[in-house]
Amino acid sequence: MSAVAEEIAAVFADAGARGFLHAREVGVAGGPEMAVGADDPVVLASVFKIPVAVAYAREVAAGRLDETERTRVGARYRTGGIGTAGCADDVELSWRDLARFMLTMSDNAATDVVFHRIGQAAVDRVLTDLGLTRTRLVGCCEDLFASVVADLGLDADGDLAAGLASATPEQLWKLTVLDPDRSTASTPREITELLDAIWTDRAGDPSACERVRSIMAEQIWPHRITSGFEPGVRIAAKTGTLPAVRNEAGVVTYPDGRRYAVAVFTRAHSLADRQPAIDSAIGRAARLAVDHLRAQALEARNP
Numbered sequence: 001m002s003a004v005a006e007e008i009a010a011v012f013a014d015a016g017a018r019g020f021l022h023a024r025e026v027g028v029a030g031g032p033e034m035a036v037g038a039d040d041p042v043v044l045a046s047v048f049k050i051p052v053a054v055a056y057a058r059e060v061a062a063g064r065l066d067e068t069e070r071t072r073v074g075a076r077y078r079t080g081g082i083g084t085a086g087c088a089d090d091v092e093l094s095w096r097d098l099a100r101f102m103l104t105m106s107d108n109a110a111t112d113v114v115f116h117r118i119g120q121a122a123v124d125r126v127l128t129d130l131g132l133t134r135t136r137l138v139g140c141c142e143d144l145f146a147s148v149v150a151d152l153g154l155d156a157d158g159d160l161a162a163g164l165a166s167a168t169p170e171q172l173w174k175l176t177v178l179d180p181d182r183s184t185a186s187t188p189r190e191i192t193e194l195l196d197a198i199w200t201d202r203a204g205d206p207s208a209c210e211r212v213r214s215i216m217a218e219q220i221w222p223h224r225i226t227s228g229f230e231p232g233v234r235i236a237a238k239t240g241t242l243p244a245v246r247n248e249a250g251v252v253t254y255p256d257g258r259r260y261a262v263a264v265f266t267r268a269h270s271l272a273d274r275q276p277a278i279d280s281a282i283g284r285a286a287r288l289a290v291d292h293l294r295a296q297a298l299e300a301r302n303p
Contacts, residue, residue: 004292008036008285015281017266022188023289026199026251026259032296034289038189041180042265045240046106047249048137048184050194055122056099056114057208067096073109079145083107103215103238108141115140130197135186147176172243172271191249191263199251199259224248225262228283244268246278252290260293262286
């Protein structure tokens with residue numbers, strides 16, 4: 001392990017977690033990389049919404065989905081959370097606004113409505129087309145929640161939040177959603193490959209890729225990757241959170257135009273709801289990785 005990789009691993013350890021990271025410059029095939037557990041399987045959590053967004057954008061670009069058409073988000077999807085997932089009443093939005101809510105604020109209900117409209121097969125095609133053989137989506141948020149209900153022996157129509165609050169630590173650590181061998185998962189390296197494909201128009205029609213890039217740039221959460229970079233550096237990313245899991249993957253763009261795909265996944269040693277040290281460690285680790293890549297590029301230009 002290089003000195004920088006050891007420093008990154010120490011950043012995660014000091015924050016109370018194990019970290020997994022991959023970073024590469026966008027559009028530079030076979031170029032320098034920073035890898036810390038980059039090929040280890042990791043739980044995606046809401047990072048899985050990125051390939052869902054690509055599949056959605058492909059459907060729009062192909063004319064199979066009118067993004068201005070409106071649809072209703074009803075009680076089936078009212079699991080709780082932010083955006084339409086937390087609404088007390090049915091709401092009606094356009095498909096493009098649902099896709100925006102899915103990525104910008106990680107709205108679970110919006111995600112599931114979009115997912116059910118385009119279908120699992122459309123999402124799987126994205127993964128197959130890009131050769132992401134180690135990336136697997138086990139349904140959508142509804143399916144992930146259902147696995148938690150089953151694991152904890154809860155009433156399917158009961159209060160999931162209350163069930164989680166009353167579960168023992170032993171039960172929580174054994175949840176299927178926390179096991180990359182049984183749940184929606186990938187590797188940091190495959191996620192940066194996905195990001196590279198989106199940013200180089202290889203993931204679909206250029207208009208589809210641009211649609212995903214523009215929405216990811218509007219994400220509202222600044223506490224993870226963004227926290228590691230100064231103003232003027234643009235971040236387009238997607239977070240992911242589960243008990244003991246804090247993730248984020250995205251593209252960091254510098255004023256000089258160079259872009260870096262960064263995927264950071266963590267597994268905390270604690271089940272605490274709030275993990276600010278890990279959140280900031282994600283930003284610090286991302287910055288160390290990008291700084292290393294930029295330094296390598298400078299050395300290559302000025303040997």
